[in-house]
Amino acid sequence: DGGITQSPKYLFRKEGQNVTLSCEQNLNHDAMYWYRQDPGQGLRLIYYSQIVNDFQKGDIAEGYSVSREKKESFPLTVTSAQKNPTAFYLCASSRSAKETQYFGPGTRLLVL
Amino acid sequence: KNEVEQSPQNLTAQEGEFITINCSYSVGISALHWLQQHPGGGIVSLFMLSSGKKKHGRLIATINIQEKHSSLHITASHPRDSAVYICAVGRTSGSRLTFGEGTQLTVNP
Numbered sequence: 001d002g003g004i005t006q007s008p009k010y011l012f013r014k015e016g017q018n019v020t021l022s023c024e025q026n027l028n029h030d031a032m033y034w035y036r037q038d039p040g041q042g043l044r045l046i047y048y049s050q051i052v053n054d055f056q057k058g059d060i061a062e063g064y065s066v067s068r069e070k071k072e073s074f075p076l077t078v079t080s081a082q083k084n085p086t087a088f089y090l091c092a093s094s095r096s097a098k099e100t101q102y103f104g105p106g107t108r109l110l111v112l
Numbered sequence: 113k114n115e116v117e118q119s120p121q122n123l124t125a126q127e128g129e130f131i132t133i134n135c136s137y138s139v140g141i142s143a144l145h146w147l148q149q150h151p152g153g154g155i156v157s158l159f160m161l162s163s164g165k166k167k168h169g170r171l172i173a174t175i176n177i178q179e180k181h182s183s184l185h186i187t188a189s190h191p192r193d194s195a196v197y198i199c200a201v202g203r204t205s206g207s208r209l210t211f212g213e214g215t216q217l218t219v220n221p
């Protein structure tokens with residue numbers, strides 16, 4: 001089955017710790033995205049990548065880092081510099097930047 | 113003021129009712145998207161439209177480019193339609209989406 005997978009479903013972070021959220025797609029999509037969702041707010045773009053080995057900051061990139069070494073993978077690292085990381089994180093992909101985005105099931109990050 | 117505004121924020125209906133969710137935007141767009149988010153968090157894309165009207169089953173989406181307004185209609189609503197419905201716009205100036213805050217729909221049996 002083609003689709004987008006995110007792991008883990010729940011992730012706990014200790015103070016001062018970096019954690020990495022996984023996003024994999026087998027849809028052969030060029031573009032991939034990371035969003036953050038907080039209660040009562042719309043999705044906000046963290047980072048996006050339109051092609052392998054290239055990515056751009058979104059609206060709230062501070063405290064996050066990404067890599068795009070392979071077309072199918074776009075991992076997101078939440079660094080210790082992100083002071084309020086508790087949120088629901090969604091990964092998405094699309095065939096190209098202006099086409100329909102397909103979303104993964106999300107990862108809920110909680111700080112201990 | 114948000115660039116994408118949805119109304120209402122919350123909507124409760126009885127099974128079988130006709131439902132309308134509205135989305136207004138203030139930027140130039142290349143396309144407008146309607147998304148559905150279920151309680152578990154997963155998001156499904158319902159429609160992408162740049163003009164006119166699209167229909168899929170009991171769902172209908174319309175857009176008026178001149179008025180910068182879109183509506184999502186659900187006919188013969190059912191409890192399984194209960195979800196958050198999100199409007200998002202793709203700007204003409206770039207490839208990114210801007211999202212509304214969502215409308216929480218609850219359909220009671």
